[in-house]
Amino acid sequence: DTGVSQDPRHKITKRGQNVTFRCDPISEHNRLYWYRQTLGQGPEFLTYFQNEAQLEKSRLLSDRFSAERPKGSFSTLEIQRTEQGDSAMYLCASSLEPLRQGRWDTEAFFGQGTRLTVV
Amino acid sequence: AQKITQTQPGMFVQEKEAVTLDCTYDTSDQSYGLFWYKQPSSGEMIFLIYQGSYDEQNATEGRYSLNFQKARKSANLVISASQLGDSAMYFCAMREVTSGTYKYIFGTGTRLKVLA
Numbered sequence: 001d002t003g004v005s006q007d008p009r010h011k012i013t014k015r016g017q018n019v020t021f022r023c024d025p026i027s028e029h030n031r032l033y034w035y036r037q038t039l040g041q042g043p044e045f046l047t048y049f050q051n052e053a054q055l056e057k058s059r060l061l062s063d064r065f066s067a068e069r070p071k072g073s074f075s076t077l078e079i080q081r082t083e084q085g086d087s088a089m090y091l092c093a094s095s096l097e098p099l100r101q102g103r104w105d106t107e108a109f110f111g112q113g114t115r116l117t118v119v
Numbered sequence: 120a121q122k123i124t125q126t127q128p129g130m131f132v133q134e135k136e137a138v139t140l141d142c143t144y145d146t147s148d149q150s151y152g153l154f155w156y157k158q159p160s161s162g163e164m165i166f167l168i169y170q171g172s173y174d175e176q177n178a179t180e181g182r183y184s185l186n187f188q189k190a191r192k193s194a195n196l197v198i199s200a201s202q203l204g205d206s207a208m209y210f211c212a213m214r215e216v217t218s219g220t221y222k223y224i225f226g227t228g229t230r231l232k233v234l235a
Contacts, residue, residue, distance in 0.1 A: 033222070042123075042210050042225030043164070056221050089162060093223075105152035105171060105216055108223055110164035 004111035006092050012117045013082055020078045021114045025094030032075050033108060034067055035091040036060070043091055049075060082118045089113045121146045121218075123211050123226035130231050132201045139186070140196045140229045142211030150216040153194040154223065155185065158208040167209075170194060172216075201233045 005024040013019050025032050030051050035043035046065070048056040051072035061067075064082075069075040079086055093108035122145040132138035144153065155167040170178045170185045178185045186195040198205055211226045 031221070040227075042212075042227050043223075045222040045224070048221045050221070058222075091164065093164070105169070105214060107154055107166045107169050109166060110156075112161065112163045115162075 004092055004094055004109055006090075006111035006114050008114055009112065010115045010117075012119060015084060015118055016081055018078065018080045019082060019116065020076055021090055021092075021116075023075045023077070023092030023094075023111060025073070025075070025092070026096075026109060027073075029094035029096050029109075030072065031095045031097065031108075032069055033093040033095075034075070034077050035093065035110075037089040037091055037113070038087075046077075046090075079116075082116075084118045087116055087118045089115050121148070121151075121213060121215055121220075121224050123213055123224055125211055125226035125229050127229045128227075130229055131234055132198075132231065133234050134203060135200055137197060137199045138201055138231065140198070140209050140211075140231065142194045142196065142226060144192050144194060144211070144213050146192075146213065146215055146218075148215040148218045152214045152216065153185070153187070154212040154214070155183070155194075155196045156210045156212060156225075157205075158210060158228070160207070164210070168196070198231075203233050203235060206231060206233045 007022045032049040034046040037043045049069040064080045091113045093110040095108040098106045124143045151172045153170045157165045168180045184197045208228045212223045214223045
């Protein structure tokens with residue numbers, strides 16, 4: 001396995017259009033995260049999945065944002081009616097259940113991100 | 120509320136010298152993990168090192184070590200023998216283990232430039 005994969009790497013869209021991003025986590029990882037990063041800032045948490053269940057969502061995640069992980073493997077993040085303020089890098093990360101590693105916490109592994117530009 | 124503070128927007132270090140990147144955190148949870156990530160210009164976040172709140176010894180991974188001072192709530196990253204390839208953004212992050220949240224919280228980062 002080569003790590004977390006995100007597609008596309010870059011997306012330019014017109015304001016008002018819908019966009020969808022895909023994330024393929026490391027195969028044995030049951031935890032999956034979406035983050036957003038703007039220039040000069042650290043990643044901001046958007047949402048978290050444990051297997052197929054979406055267990056946590058940030059208040060940043062407006063009604064225009066929706067995420068799915070239908071079979072507990074890959075995940076999609078959709079933004080409807082995009083706005084210029086949505087322009088950012090969208091990062092996906094995955095991690096293993098800590099107890100499976102004999103630990104009580106584990107690091108997240110990130111993909112290379114999808115850079116969204118809304119014009 | 121959990122928070123990470125990185126007060127150094129940018130740092131310079133001479134090649135082969137050591138450098139310390141500062142990180143302080145705030146949490147009311149007793150069980151938490153602290154992480155450092157490196158983000159080169161390519162954009163990918165690369166995991167460097169992890170410290171658990173109950174770990175008594177400071178974590179080390181090759182040239183990276185974490186200076187963990189629990190009472191001061193600081194988790195500084197020390198890079199020894201800096202290399203040109205260490206030039207990147209560095210982010211400190213924290214995850215509370217028992218508070219019911221799963222997210223990692225990141226600081227604003229420190230941009231490190233290694234000089235030849």
